[in-house]
Structures are given as C-alpha cells and as structure tokens.
Amino acid sequence: MNIGFSPATIQYLLKERGITQAQIARQCGVHPMTVSKVVNRLTVSDRIMRAIATAIGVDHHIVFADYYTQPPKRGRRKVA
16 A cells, blocks of 8 residues: 655655745745645645655655545535
C-alpha cells in the first residue's frame, strides 16, 4: 500500500531546495494556509498538489499517492 510522502517529508524536501510554502502559495494565487492544508492532507487541490510536487522534483502521483491511487469518491444520493 503506497500512501505517498508524509507532510514532514514534503516540508523537509521543500526546505532542502530553499522553497517555502508561501512561495508556492504566491505562485498558485492562494493563501499560504491553503498550501499548508494540502501538505497536511486537510484539503485537496490538484493544482496545488502538482505545484508542490514540481517544487520538490517528484511526480505528483508519488508525492500524493494516497489521493491519486484511490478511486474517486462519489455521492450516493437516492433518486426518488
């Protein structure tokens, strides 16, 4: 079971490359807290996940494998 990189690993790799979450936020046009929430798996944004993966030089399917390897969640609304 591949769960992707931990938030600590992502933060370490960003720091190692001299990139801050605030820089990624500016690049994506979002608040830095949004990037933090994506790193910590509190929210999902394909665009931000791709930006983070590009910044650390690893494919986004590997960094966020837990998201990309699961089937999409769908609502189960009953039709009357």
